[in-house]
Amino acid sequence: MAHLLGADRVTLTLGTRTLLDEVSLGLDDGQRIGVVGPNGAGKSTLLRVLSGIQAPDDGRVTRSGGTRIAVLEQRDDLGTGTVLAHIHGSADEYEWAADPRIRQVHDGLLPDVDMTADVSTLSGGQRRRVALAALLVRDDEVLVLDEPTNHLDVEGVAWLANHLSDRYRGNNGALVVVTHDRWFLDAVCTRTWEVHDGIVEQYEGGYAAYVLARAERARTASATEEKRQNLLRKELAWLRRGAPARTSKPKFRIDAANALIENEPPPRDRMELDRMATARLGKDVLDVEDVTLTFGDRTLLDDVTWRIGPGDRIGMVGVNGAGKTSLLRLLSGRLEPTSGRVKRGKTVQIAELRQDVEDLDELAHLRVVEVIESEKRSVVVGGKELTAAQLVERLGFTRERSRTPVRDLSGGERRRLQLLRLLVGEPNVLLLDEPTNDLDTDTLAALEDLLDGWPGTLIVVSHDRYLLERVCDKQVALLGDGALRELPGGVEQYLDLRRDALALPAASPAPAAPAFVESTASAADVRAARKEVGRIERRLSKIAELEARVHDKMAAQATDHVAVAALDAELRALADEKDELEAAWLEAAEIAG
Structure with a gap:
């Protein structure tokens, strides 16, 4: 394995x-390094030093002869x-158009980008994809990426992960990437560097293996690290069990993982949370009834009906511009439907x-803990009463930073403060629009831990696949056709639907209900499949109601072990039926479209 790049006592x-x-x-040939650490710890600085953009005060950075480095910085300046000129310079089309790798980059990152458009007229997401494409069409030995998933949707992140994993294996160069996207870290990286307190600790494997190694180290740490240990074990327990929507579980040392999480309960006590949510909300929460939403000649929602119940934890994905944020505004009452x-x-x-x-600007003169205390001096989370200071600390503000004026906070710290202000108001319905923006991996784990004990209805719009699978029990999608679609198969099903949709011939007319697979079924088969989908969805809805009733009975008869055992058997039977129905739904949905 050839050595490409090194830092010596920098x-x-x-x-x-x-x-x-x-x-x-x-850094050696074939390595894919993920760089993590708290905001402000020096991750971007490390990249700039390694790539030669910034000189160290002491020590040296060495490159093997002729090693070329390509760098993507956080800002896309x-x-x-034109887009074409930015990606290919003055090269004639014949020089690059025949290269299948370059065509793959175009197809994966720029399907909706006008190549003749001026880059200054593009959206933030389009500029990010153009900047990425300009690097990926080159043949540099080392690729250095600083937050490459910023502004990318779930689909774009999945494409980039697959492309980088395929490209940087064997002796095809090396990758170093700073990102807070934990799914991306696990999908791409073979090693992890953690930057903190002036040092860089190195771990084998992606994010899951990194969490395991940290948990093992924390087990032998001092008592002052007890909170950190508990949070790491909880995250590791979730990673070990695997989210239902994942096609494969993280691979690391199973025996060590099992030893660490032997007595660790599931992240959320669903029965207790459902009971508390129902008590706080009743049966009726949010009902979207026959809603159509149009802007000019665009129809974002077309006759959509959606029932949201107490304790539902729903993740929402969709193509950019499909109306995810608009749907949140409808739910909150900030936007009225067209009909x-x-x-x-x-x-x-x-x-x-x-x-x-920007809603924090009017509070710029207050300190962090004062902002929270002005809302409420204490709040109950997960059955425990926390003071404002304790809540601030739980979401990553040290005692020193909790006394910092709002005007001096970083983007990530302002985001955390926004979340805290919402939670201390003790709402029973929480709508989160891209909550992971500017948050580091430790803060994201702390946020998820906080949401685990939050009893209420949660709806999250995010491109962060890890977060969606971690805190939500089900997903829905806006596919750009005006419909809202449930995803029993989770984010992976959404990506499959999008791949199938993009594979349709460009000239074929758009059907009323999008057919996401090649149409080999007869019209009668399609009608039958749609009826089957409807029947299954009605039964799944009924099963959800039955499960809620069984949970209520179990809570009411908690001391009657015979009754609880019978109810538990009933729950298992419902779960088995639900699994069978979801498999049948996927088969019928492929035909129905």
């Missing part, structure tokens, strides 16, 4: 902070000029996390 200080303190490491109605239960208290953080 030190770098910015102001009074030493970000890198005599760091030594190496593309200037002006139909959104019915809200009498006890519903909605809190909504928006994508921007």
